[in-house]
Amino acid sequence: MKDYVERMEKRYQVKVKIVRSDDELFTKRTRAWLRKKAIDTELSAPRTQDQNGLAERSGGVVIAKARAMRIGANLPHDLWKEMVNTAAYLHNRTPRENLDWKTPYEVFYTHTSKLSGLTETINMLIDDLRAYINDLTPTRLAKRGLGSEIFSLANEFQASTGVVATVKLHEHIDEIGADLGRDLVQIAHEALANVAKHASASRVVISLRLTAQSIRLEVADDGTGMAPSPARGRGLPNMLKRVQAWGGKVEIGSAHGTGTAIRVWIPARAGGSARSDPTESLLSRSTVLGVAVSAALAIAG
């Protein structure tokens, strides 16, 4: 199982998400490993192979074919391994009606080559977004407005990934200062990059609220959820550094199969206590925190 799953990931960039089998396969150890890999398990009743859709009776068909070949060729039983290999080869290269008269081999390799292309597209998108963000200066942000920048980010993300992006903005968010606004856009960008790379989501909602007490940014998707393993890459650590520089906190809500929500809280006073006094505290604080943010960005590379 481990060999097959890792081969699919490394060679074809395809992630196994669901394993269906009868109960005997799912020992405690296998279940633990599958859980760690964030792979769902689904039970099928023993000896009812027709529960398995296109995979129906595949093992049984290959075994029957191998047996017929062996008997037809009058070969001894202990050569069954060679017969099974040959039968599987023929099975994979035989056109099937339910595949529009294509072979399983053809359908599988067409699909995986498309996915490999998709991975490249996503990586290019992330590079484009990084370039976009790096170009996002506080001056430009102040000119265009925070709301407009977040809409642009969401539109670009949706156009490139096909994931439907919805933006929900509180009416006062343009009162947030340009320095903090730039960091919020960067945080949203990191969160969206994670969605594109890992979530297999179909929808994502970006919401930004400003209250008297706090600024709250949330990026929630309906994807596979995060595996309970240490985060790889620099996205989340970068995000955390940016938030901490403003005295805020990050919460990640994720359950396997129900999507992920990244929530960021930043004290309103850091963003200028915008509802009560939009400029004074932001201007005084941004000067001080600008140094801290620059340091955090330098560390993040």
Add this chain to the structure above:
Amino acid sequence: MEIHVDWTDLEEAYDGYVRVMFFTDAASGLVTPYFMELKKKISRR
């Protein structure tokens, strides 16, 4: 990717294998057999 796993136990082959596990991709029906000895070695093809 969704896969279906099933297996069959057979009499010992000339090279010691006793079980074949089939990993089938649900979308395409592509079957990959893995062969197993007595709880030791696993061989693909």
